[in-house]
Amino acid sequence: MAAAKAKSAALSVADKCRNILAAGWEAHLNTIKADAKGSKGEIYTSRVHYMVQKGTPYLIVPENDMHNISDPRSGCELAQVTQKLPSRVAMTGDVLRMKDTKVPIIADSLKKAILKEHKAACEASHGVSAILSSAGATCKSRSEGLLSLLNEESSYSIYKFDISSCAYIDSSGGSHNIELDSFELPRADLLMPFSAQLIDGINRSEPRRRALMLFCFEYFNVTARNAVLLSIDHLGFDVLAKVPERASTIDIPQQYCWKEFRFTFKEAAKDVEDFCRMLVELEGETMQSIKSYSGLG
Numbered sequence: 001m002a003a004a005k006a007k008s009a010a011l012s013v014a015d016k017c018r019n020i021l022a023a024g025w026e027a028h029l030n031t032i033k034a035d036a037k038g039s040k041g042e043i044y045t046s047r048v049h050y051m052v053q054k055g056t057p058y059l060i061v062p063e064n065d066m067h068n069i070s071d072p073r074s075g076c077e078l079a080q081v082t083q084k085l086p087s088r089v090a091m092t093g094d095v096l097r098m099k100d101t102k103v104p105i106i107a108d109s110l111k112k113a114i115l116k117e118h119k120a121a122c123e124a125s126h127g128v129s130a131i132l133s134s135a136g137a138t139c140k141s142r143s144e145g146l147l148s149l150l151n152e153e154s155s156y157s158i159y160k161f162d163i164s165s166c167a168y169i170d171s172s173g174g175s176h177n178i179e180l181d182s183f184e185l186p187r188a189d190l191l192m193p194f195s196a197q198l199i200d201g202i203n204r205s206e207p208r209r210r211a212l213m214l215f216c217f218e219y220f221n222v223t224a225r226n227a228v229l230l231s232i233d234h235l236g237f238d239v240l241a242k243v244p245e246r247a248s249t250i251d252i253p254q255q256y257c258w259k260e261f262r263f264t265f266k267e268a269a270k271d272v273e274d275f276c277r278m279l280v281e282l283e284g285e286t287m288q289s290i291k292s293y294s295g296l297g
Contacts, residue, residue: 011233011262014183016087016168018184019233020088021185027048028046028048029045029048029061030045031044031067049149052185052186053106054109054188056185057161058110058161059159060156062155088168089166093165095160097157110146110158111150114143117190118147121141121143136204163180191234191269191272195231199229203228211283212224213241215261216239218289222259227239227241234269234275236265241259242256242257263282265282
C-alpha cells in the first residue's frame, strides 16, 4: 500500500540539505585569495560539477578554469532548481588538490557510479521512461550531465572538498546552519539523481497535475485550483498548491494563495521505479476513495 500520511511532519533541514546534495551535480565554486593583510581581495566564481561518492564531496573542474586552489578557503553553493527562488546549500571549506596517482582511481569510481545510474535509466519500465523522457531538454539527469565529462577525452581536474561549514538557504532567503558533527552526507542513490527529470516530467502532465490537486483534497480537505510537484525524496514528496486563503463568503470574492503540502509514503522508496510505483498506487487509491463517497463508484 502506498497511502500517504496526511499532515505528516516536514523534512528536517538536514534532510533537505542532504537531498539537494544527492540530487544535483552542478555548483558555483568561489575561490578566495587573501593578501598579506588577510583581506579577501579577489573572488573568482564559476559553475563547476560535483559528486558525492562514499560520503566524500568531489569537485570536477575544467583544467582551463581560473580558480586559485593555492588558497584553500573556498565556498561552494548548490541549488535545488525546482522553484522560482530555489532552496540551496551553501558550504565553505578547503579545496584539496588530489595526487596525480589518485585522480584516475577517483575518476574511475565516479564513472562507475554514473554508469550504474545510466543503466538504471536505460532499463527503466515504460511508465518511468515516459516520465523521464517528457522532461524538458534542459532538464538533465546527473548521468547525462557527467558521463560525457568523465570520459577519457575530457580535460578536467578533480578536487576533494573538505567542508568546514554548511547552511541550508530556503526559498525565502532564510539561512539555517547545519551541525556538521551530526550531518551525514548522501550515499549511493538511484532516486535523487533523477529527481529533476521526474519533477519536470510530472509537472508537464495535466493528468498528474490533477492528481496532485486530488491528493490535497483527499488528505488535507482543501480544494486546489492548481498544483505542481515541488520536490521528491525517498520518504515522499512536497506539493505546491493554489488554495483558498479563507472560507468562502457570498459578498467577498475568494482570494487564493500558494501553499506547500507534504505527503509521506508508508514505506521508503528504494529507487526511481519504487517511487513511481508508489505514486501511481497513491493516484489509484485516491481516485477510489473519492469515488466511494461521491457516489461515482
